[in-house]
Amino acid sequence: MLSPLSKIRSRLxxxxxxxxxxxxxxxxxxxxxxxxxxxxxxxxxxxxxxxFRGAPFLLTDFRYQLQAETEAAGFEVQLYNRGLxxxxxxxxxxxxxxxxxxxxxxxxxxTSEALEKTAKDVSVELVALRNLIEKIxxxxxxxxxxxxxxxxxxxxxxxxxxxxxxxxGMTERDAAIRIETAMRLKGAEGPSFExxxxxxxxxxxxxxxxxxxxxxxxxxxxxxxxxxxxxxCSDMTRTVALGTPSEKMIQLSRLVRKAQLxxxxxxxxxxxxxxxxxxxxxxxxxxxxxDRFGHGLGHGVGLAVHEGxxxxxxxxxxxxxxxxxxxxxxxxxxxxxxxxLENMVAVEKDGGRLLNQDTTFxxx
Amino acid sequence: MLSPLSKIRSRLxxxxxxxxxxxxxxxxxxxxxxxxxxxxxxxxxxxxxxxFRGAPFLLTDFRYQLQAETEAAGFEVQLYNRGLxxxxxxxxxxxxxxxxxxxxxxxxxxTSEALEKTAKDVSVELVALRNLIEKIxxxxxxxxxxxxxxxxxxxxxxxxxxxxxxxxGMTERDAAIRIETAMRLKGAEGPSFExxxxxxxxxxxxxxxxxxxxxxxxxxxxxxxxxxxxxxCSDMTRTVALGTPSEKMIQLSRLVRKAQLxxxxxxxxxxxxxxxxxxxxxxxxxxxxxDRFGHGLGHGVGLAVHEGxxxxxxxxxxxxxxxxxxxxxxxxxxxxxxxxLENMVAVEKDGGRLLNQDTTFxxx
Numbered sequence: 001m002l003s004p005l006s007k008i009r010s011r012l013x014x015x016x017x018x019x020x021x022x023x024x025x026x027x028x029x030x031x032x033x034x035x036x037x038x039x040x041x042x043x044x045x046x047x048x049x050x051x052f053r054g055a056p057f058l059l060t061d062f063r064y065q066l067q068a069e070t071e072a073a074g075f076e077v078q079l080y081n082r083g084l085x086x087x088x089x090x091x092x093x094x095x096x097x098x099x100x101x102x103x104x105x106x107x108x109x110x111t112s113e114a115l116e117k118t119a120k121d122v123s124v125e126l127v128a129l130r131n132l133i134e135k136i137x138x139x140x141x142x143x144x145x146x147x148x149x150x151x152x153x154x155x156x157x158x159x160x161x162x163x164x165x166x167x168x169g170m171t172e173r174d175a176a177i178r179i180e181t182a183m184r185l186k187g188a189e190g191p192s193f194e195x196x197x198x199x200x201x202x203x204x205x206x207x208x209x210x211x212x213x214x215x216x217x218x219x220x221x222x223x224x225x226x227x228x229x230x231x232x233c234s235d236m237t238r239t240v241a242l243g244t245p246s247e248k249m250i251q252l253s254r255l256v257r258k259a260q261l262x263x264x265x266x267x268x269x270x271x272x273x274x275x276x277x278x279x280x281x282x283x284x285x286x287x288x289x290x291d292r293f294g295h296g297l298g299h300g301v302g303l304a305v306h307e308g309x310x311x312x313x314x315x316x317x318x319x320x321x322x323x324x325x326x327x328x329x330x331x332x333x334x335x336x337x338x339x340x341l342e343n344m345v346a347v348e349k350d351g352g353r354l355l356n357q358d359t360t361f362x363x364x
Numbered sequence: 365m366l367s368p369l370s371k372i373r374s375r376l377x378x379x380x381x382x383x384x385x386x387x388x389x390x391x392x393x394x395x396x397x398x399x400x401x402x403x404x405x406x407x408x409x410x411x412x413x414x415x416f417r418g419a420p421f422l423l424t425d426f427r428y429q430l431q432a433e434t435e436a437a438g439f440e441v442q443l444y445n446r447g448l449x450x451x452x453x454x455x456x457x458x459x460x461x462x463x464x465x466x467x468x469x470x471x472x473x474x475t476s477e478a479l480e481k482t483a484k485d486v487s488v489e490l491v492a493l494r495n496l497i498e499k500i501x502x503x504x505x506x507x508x509x510x511x512x513x514x515x516x517x518x519x520x521x522x523x524x525x526x527x528x529x530x531x532x533g534m535t536e537r538d539a540a541i542r543i544e545t546a547m548r549l550k551g552a553e554g555p556s557f558e559x560x561x562x563x564x565x566x567x568x569x570x571x572x573x574x575x576x577x578x579x580x581x582x583x584x585x586x587x588x589x590x591x592x593x594x595x596x597c598s599d600m601t602r603t604v605a606l607g608t609p610s611e612k613m614i615q616l617s618r619l620v621r622k623a624q625l626x627x628x629x630x631x632x633x634x635x636x637x638x639x640x641x642x643x644x645x646x647x648x649x650x651x652x653x654x655d656r657f658g659h660g661l662g663h664g665v666g667l668a669v670h671e672g673x674x675x676x677x678x679x680x681x682x683x684x685x686x687x688x689x690x691x692x693x694x695x696x697x698x699x700x701x702x703x704x705l706e707n708m709v710a711v712e713k714d715g716g717r718l719l720n721q722d723t724t725f726x727x728x
Contacts, residue, residue, distance in 0.1 A: 036573075039670070041470075106405075109468045109469075109471045109476040112473040294426070
């Protein structure tokens with residue numbers, strides 16, 4: 001497989017672009033190995049300038065100099081102590097860049113205005129691009145797959161430890177804090193998204209935020225959690241109960257599990273996201289809950305916890321070897337609660353390889 | 365004082381704008397009370413549409429419907445299940461909006477392109493604005509000041525508890541995890557930024573990330589921490605030592621403390637951010653460390669942990685009653701370490717009111 005940098009260069013060539021400015025943090029890490037995060041989109045820790053030819057640059061400020069020089073092998077580090085625009089004004093003409101692309105989906109409108117002005121001052125044409133690197137990131141190489149597997153394994157370890165310690169009366173919030181603390185103590189960089197612990201009626205909200213509601217016996221409790229390890233994310237959901245689950249919970253769990261298994265079976269290179277989603281959706285619809293499964297079946301996972309490809313009716317593109325997706329059917333009954341099960345699957349030539357080992361749903 | 369909504373309307377009127385689209389999360393919370401956070405700038409939990417006349421709108425999707433209706437009193441909640449642009453295409457003409465402003469500094473370039481297209485389709489003129497609400501947010505009312513005080517007090521409680529438990533050999537990372545877990549268990553929404561614990565040479569980096577380096581006796585240990593409580597942030601730095609600090613550490617700490625006290629004395633309505641910064645900087649420069657204090661003296665704090673006004677040579681504007689700023693001089697000696705002390709101060713008519721009670725720097 002070509003290196004990511006070679007792929008980007010061939011895409012730049014095709015569009016007759018002289019260079020790409022990379023502002024999106026996961027794209028920056030993917031290409032350069034520079035692990036610093038942005039405080040916010042308005043407080044960047046650095047930007048890559050990838051010319052069509054010659055060594056790529058990592059532009060940052062003095063706070064990140066040491067880290068940048070240590071981590072970004074093959075990148076020339078330059079500091080913009082007088083601002084990024086001032087540095088670009090010198091660098092673009094020096095490198096002979098005439099057509100410069102930037103990441104439209106991770107550049108603020110205000111920054112794009114400043115870029116326009118800078119580019120104009122040095123007679124550079126500015127071109128807005130979207131998802132060029134994200135598309136390349138969708139297919140993981142072996143090293144990336146190993147990192148994702150380690151992230152999944154650590155996430156399961158944390159889940160199993162905290163699951164064993166849940167008790168009646170513990171609040172959703174306290175359970176979520178326990179989970180995130182355990183992640184960090186076990187060496188994760190942190191959670192890959194805000195942990196969801198949702199009991200009873202709260203579990204009917206696909207994006208519930210943990211509340212002070214105490215966990216109660218017999219009710220469904222959705223735990224949706226993921227962590228970041230060595231940059232790579234995991235994402236897993238289990239629906240559990242304290243004490244004996246209700247008959248309804250058992251039946252719905254079996255139904256969701258059946259949909260998950262069928263969809264996992266369907267995954268292989270060449271199938272579309274649409275087809276895999278449809279397989280799970282049909283099973284849930286045939287049981288009469290079609291309108292209670294209000295989200296897509298899954299999404300890609302990698303350096304970002306939500307990335308391409310999606311498993312949903314909107315994605316008519318074929319899955320390819322090396323993609324990693326979640327498979328997470330759910331049924332949500334307002335007032336009662338919800339069931340969601342989520343595993344991660346790597347797309348291979350002849351099938352999907354399940355990355356999860358945890359079988360807690362078989363408790364039911 | 366006028367309500368924030370009235371202030372915005374008078375500013376819209378002055379610029380002959382019919383409405384403002386609010387995408388920035390803290391601005392959204394400030395105006396509406398809607399507490400949901402965005403997963404990322406590309407995954408928004410909702411947008412406000414504030415017309416010059418009539419009731420304002422909170423536009424969101426089904427996942428946030430219940431929360432939006434509960435929290436955003438006085439806002440009409442509408443759902444964009446077919447996307448924000450589709451909803452705007454209906455809503456803008458229905459409300460007679462002809463000139464629509466958007467937040468240039470918190471709208472992606474790609475979103476601004478979609479907005480341009482939508483606006484054009486319904487003959488609406490689009491105007492890019494910056495910092496309109498941020499400027500209003502700089503001056504806090506009494507209720508906001510009370511919330512900030514509570515945030516500061518809880519942050520100090522956490523600091524004192526964890527400070528008492530620091531031990532030789534504990535890693536920076538473990539100390540930071542302890543701090544963030546304690547914040548959450550005591551009821552904070554979470555840290556207001558990534559906690560810094562930096563010992564020895566690491567403390568020479570103003571934006572150090574906690575490492576696995578063990579805390580060691582006698583060295584400076586910088587702890588820079590803040591939390592969010594009821595939406596409002598705190599931000600505090602202490603430089604401590606395990607065992608007996610070196611003579612050099614004591615001397616530098618006294619110098620930094622002297623600069624901090626002098627700057628705090630200087631704060632009052634009518635002084636500029638430049639003047640207050642200069643007061644601290646002079647004291648450090650006169651002692652020969654002028655080039656070792658490489659950042660501004662302070663920044664505003666409120667719903668965001670970094671907001672206006674800044675205390676730095678770039679801010680020639682006068683401080684006004686109700687502003688809240690940090691005062692955080694520092695000295696950084698590469699290879700040896702650093703000293704930084706940070707308190708929060710509310711600007712009043714005749715002086716600055718210190719919001720911190722913690723006096724740990726007097727240990728030295």
